Amino acid sequence: MSQRRADVSRDTFETKIKASLNIDGQGRGQFKTGVPFLEHMLDQIVRHGLVDIQVECDGDTHIDDHHSVEDIGITLGMAFDQALGDRKGIARYGHAYVPLDESLSRVVIDFSGRPGLHFNADFKRDRVGQFDVDLASEFFQGFANHAKATLHMDVLRGTNDHHKIETLFKAFGRALRMACTIDERAAGQMPSTKGSL
Numbered sequence: 610m611s612q613r614r615a616d617v618s619r620d621t622f623e624t625k626i627k628a629s630l631n632i633d634g635q636g637r638g639q640f641k642t643g644v645p646f647l648e649h650m651l652d653q654i655v656r657h658g659l660v661d662i663q664v665e666c667d668g669d670t671h672i673d674d675h676h677s678v679e680d681i682g683i684t685l686g687m688a689f690d691q692a693l694g695d696r697k698g699i700a701r702y703g704h705a706y707v708p709l710d711e712s713l714s715r716v717v718i719d720f721s722g723r724p725g726l727h728f729n730a731d732f733k734r735d736r737v738g739q740f741d742v743d744l745a746s747e748f749f750q751g752f753a754n755h756a757k758a759t760l761h762m763d764v765l766r767g768t769n770d771h772h773k774i775e776t777l778f779k780a781f782g783r784a785l786r787m788a789c790t791i792d793e794r795a796a797g798q799m800p801s802t803k804g805s806l
Contacts, residue, residue, distance in 0.1 A: 612631075612633075613631070613632040613633055613692045613693065613694070613789075614629075614630060614631045614632070614692055615628075615629070615630045615687075615688040615689070615691035615692040616628070616629050616630075616688075617629075617630075617684050617687045617688045617691065618684075619680060619683065619684045619687070621676075621680065623668060623669050623676035623680065624666055624667065624668040624669070624676050624677055624680040624681075625666070625667045625668075626664065626665065626666045626667075626668075626680055626681060626684045627663075627664070627665045628662065628663065628664045628665075628681070628684045628685055628687075628688050629661075629662070629663040629688075630660065630661070630662055630685070630688040630689065630692050631660065631661040631662075631692075632660055632689070632692050632693070632789050633660075634655075634659060634660045634661030634662075635659065635661060636655050636656045636657075636658070636659045636660070636661070637655065637661045637662075638651060638652050638654075638655035638656075638661070638662050638663070639662075639663040639664075640652070640662075640663070640664050640665075641664070641665045641666070642664055642665075642666040642668070642677060642681060643666060643667075643668060643670045643674075643677060644666075644668075644670065644674045644677055644678060644740070645738075645739075646737060646738055646739065646740035647674070647677075647678055647681065647740070647744075647748070649775075650745075650748075650774065650775065650778040651664065651681075651778075653775060653778040653779045653781075653782055654778055654781060654782040654785065655782070656782065657707075657779050657780075657782030657783050657786070658781075658782035658783065658785040658786045659786055660782075660785065660786075660789075662685070664681055664684070664685070666680070666681055668680065673741070674739075674740065674741065674744060675741070675744060675747065678744040678747055678748050679744070679747045679748065679750070679751045680751065681748065681751075682747065682748035682749060682750065682751030682752040682755075683751035683752070683754065683755050684755075685751075685752055685756075686751060686752040686753065686754060686755030686756035686757075686758075687755045687756075689752075689756040689758075689785075689789075690755060690756050690757055693720065693789065696720055696722075697795075697797045697798060698791050698792060698793075698795045698797045698798065699720065699788065699789055699790065699791060699792070699795075700787060700788055700789070700790045700791075700792050701719060701720050701721070701788060702717070702718070702719050702720075702787070702788055703717070703718045703783070703784035703785060703786065703787030703788030703789070703790075704716065704717040704718070704784050704787065705779075705780040705781075705782075705783030705784045705787070706765075706780065707776045707779040707780040707783060708776065709767075709772045709775055709776045709779070710769070710772055711766070711767050711768055711769065711772065712764065712766065712767025712768075712769060712772035712773045712775075712776045713764075713765045713766050713767065713776060714730075714762070714763065714764045714765060714767075714773065714776035714777045714779075714780045715761075715762075715763045715765055715780060716760070716761070716762050716763075716777065716780035716781045716783070716784045717760070717761040717762075717784060718758055718759070718760050718761075718781070718784045718785065718788050719758060719759040719788070720756070720757070720758050720788055720789075721757070721758065721759050722757045723757065723759055724753050724754045724755075724756075724757050724758065724759070725753060725758075725759040725760065726746070726749055726750045726753040726754075726759075726760045726762070727759075727760065727761045727762065728745075728746045728749060728750075728760075728762045729762065729763045729764065730745070730746070730762070730763070730764040730773060730774075730777065731764065732770045732773065732774075733768070733770055734770050737770050737771045737774060742770055742774065745774050745777065749762060749777075749781070760781075762777055762780075762781070764776065764777065
C-alpha cells in the first residue's frame, strides 16, 4: 500500500496551522490548538478513525475560537484530499451510528469530489464549557469543502449537548475509517461509473 500521508500548512491573518495526517495510522493524536474542547473532539476522530493526526494552530482566540475551529477543519480536509490522492480503490462511502448514554448520532460520508454538508443537530445551549456549539458545524463545513466530500450528519436523539457533539465526532471518525478503507477486490479501480471523482 502506498503511504497515504499528508503534511499541510495554512497561513492567514487569522490562523497559522500545521497539520500532519497518516490515514493508515494507529489512532494517535497530538494537538496544540488553544481550543481544549476541540482537542477532545479531535481525539475522538483519531481514536475511532484509527488515523494519526497532529495539529498545531496559532489562532486569534483572543477574539473567539471561530477562526481556529473552522480553519482546522479546512486544513484537515486539505490533508485528507491530498493523502487520498486519486482515490482509486477506496470504499468511498462510510457510515456509522454512535451512542453515548442518551445521545445517538448518525454520520454518512461520501468522498465524491463534490463538497456538501447536511448538518442536523438541535442544541439546547449556546456553549459546552467555553466552546460555542455553532462551531461544530463550522468545523465539518470546512472539512467537507476541502476534502471534497459530502457529509450527512444527524443527531437522532439526546438531551446533553456535550454528548451530542461527541457522538457526531465519534461517528465521523468511524465513517472516515470505513470510507478510506482500501477494498482489495477493487484492484485500484475508481469507485465511480464516471471514471473519476
